[in-house]
Amino acid sequence: MYRKLLSLLMILSLTLTFSVNCFATSYITESEFNNNFSVADSIRMDSYVTGRATAGDIDYFVFNNGAPDDISFLLCNGYGANFDLRLYNGSKQLIYSASSTSRGNVNEQFSKFLLPGTYYVSVVWMGGTTSIDPAPGVPYSLEVY
Ligand SMILES: [Ca+2]
Ligand SMILES: [Ca+2]
Numbered sequence: 001m002y003r004k005l006l007s008l009l010m011i012l013s014l015t016l017t018f019s020v021n022c023f024a025t026s027y028i029t030e031s032e033f034n035n036n037f038s039v040a041d042s043i044r045m046d047s048y049v050t051g052r053a054t055a056g057d058i059d060y061f062v063f064n065n066g067a068p069d070d071i072s073f074l075l076c077n078g079y080g081a082n083f084d085l086r087l088y089n090g091s092k093q094l095i096y097s098a099s100s101t102s103r104g105n106v107n108e109q110f111s112k113f114l115l116p117g118t119y120y121v122s123v124v125w126m127g128g129t130t131s132i133d134p135a136p137g138v139p140y141s142l143e144v145y
Contacts, residue, residue, distance in 0.1 A: 029049070030049055030052075032057075035057065037062075037120055040061055043121075045064075045144050045145055047143070050142075051123065052132075053083065053125040055125055060122050061144075062118060063118075064117070065114045068115050069114065070112070071111065073142075073143075074109045075123060075141070077107055079139055081127070081130070081138040083108060083125060084108065085123060085142070088120040088122070125138065
């Protein structure tokens with residue numbers, strides 16, 4: 001009984017964490033031009049970044065992982081575009097690509113065990129909605145934690 005309650009609580013807290021991630025009110029915003037590795041925006045782990053992407057606008061971010069750990073990546077998307085989320089190591093080699101073919105409210109989420117070092121993440125617009133007013137592009141939020 002206690003065990004069941006505990007797992008229920010864990011599921012509940014995971015659900016809550018997930019919602020908080022997607023609807024956090026405190027963000028840092030991407031800074032264009034960030035369309036390749038050399039001009040990637042620096043982000044900190046456990047903080048949110050928001051940006052906009054569309055056809056022809058790829059967004060690159062770079063972060064430093066301080067300790068060997070399972071690192072989670074969450075891209076929240078609620079505006080009818082299909083985004084892919086890609087992870088690269090410090091040598092700019094692709095480690096993982098999270099892609100869904102679904103549009104709409106489909107988030108990209110994955111975890112990877114990462115050694116300490118520099119990593120890059122890119123957000124790539126793959127289709128669907130091209131722009132949400134007033135600014136060009138389709139909004140998303142990204143968290144590395
Ligand atoms: Ca952008
Ligand atoms: Ca960009």
